[in-house]
Amino acid sequence: MQNTAEFNCAYCGEPNTTFIDLSAGMQQAYIEDCQVCCRPNHLYVRIDEETLDIEIDSEYNG
Incomplete structure (x- = not known):
């Protein structure tokens, strides 16, 4: 099962939409x-x- 959620880019601050795979667990981490x-x-x-x-935190990847 998948849902969508929004996060703000850690670099430019613009809103983004991402797919969340609910079957992948209650805590996930990945790069987008x-x-x-x-x-x-x-x-x-x-x-x-x-x-x-769904809560999403975004950080710089570096």
Whole structure:
């Protein structure tokens, strides 16, 4: 099962949409390029088990 969620790019601050694979676990980390400036963001994803609310933190990848 997949959902989408938004994060702000750690470099340019622009909003981005990403797909979240809910079957991959309640805590995930991966790198995704910004859709605006193309720089890599390290994403930390947390999913609430009861409500399936998604929180994403983005950091510089470096």
